[in-house]
Amino acid sequence: MGLSSFFKNLFGSTKESVTELAHNAETTFEQAKETAAPYIEKAEAFAEETIEKVKEVSEPIIDQAADYAEKAKDTVSEYADKVAKVANDVVDSVKERTASLNNEVPETISETVVDESEKPIAEVEEIAGDTIDKA
Template identity: 60%
Template sequence: MGVTSFFKNLFGSAKETATDLANQAETTIEQAKEAAAPYVEKAETFAEETFAKAKEASEPILDSAAEYAHQAKDIVSEYVEKASDSIGDVIDTVKEKAADLTHETKAVATETVVDAAEKTEDATDEIVDETADKE
């Protein structure tokens, strides 16, 4: 029985020691939380103030950026209109030149048909004359 009571005493005192350590750790954690609370509050305040300052400082920059964006839009719109007008002028010029070329092509084709018809008529007359002479 001596061994059994030795182990009971050993493990019993270990259990009490562990319980005491757990209680001390809990107390230490509570004390740490209490000690850190002012620092956490200061950090939160600092973060809020910094955010407010950054927001305040960025507002004029954002306004300027918006103004420049509107100016750029106006300038681009102006150039789009000019480019559209120029493209319209080019299209009109191409249409005119195409119409002129079409007219010239029709005239050349008509002349060619007339010349071919005359040559055919002359050739036919020659053949008729030759045939008449041979008879």
């Protein structure tokens, strides 16, 4: 029986220690939460103020960027029209020059030249025929 009472005392005291530890942890957590609450509120307020300041400062910059983008768009549109016109003029000019070159096709004169040092085809065929007959 001494052994069973030993285990009961051992496990019973461990259970009490764990319960006490959990209670202390819960109390400590509550105290930390209470202590941190004002700092959390200050951090949230600081974040909100900072976001508002950034919005105020960035509004004029965003407006300027929008104005600049609009001006750039107008300028690009203006030059795009000019570039398109110049490109069309170049294409038309190339077409005209190409058409005029096609109308002026030079007449090609060709001559047939026979090399007398070569044997005529009929003679080559005759020699080939004789060779085949002999074989």
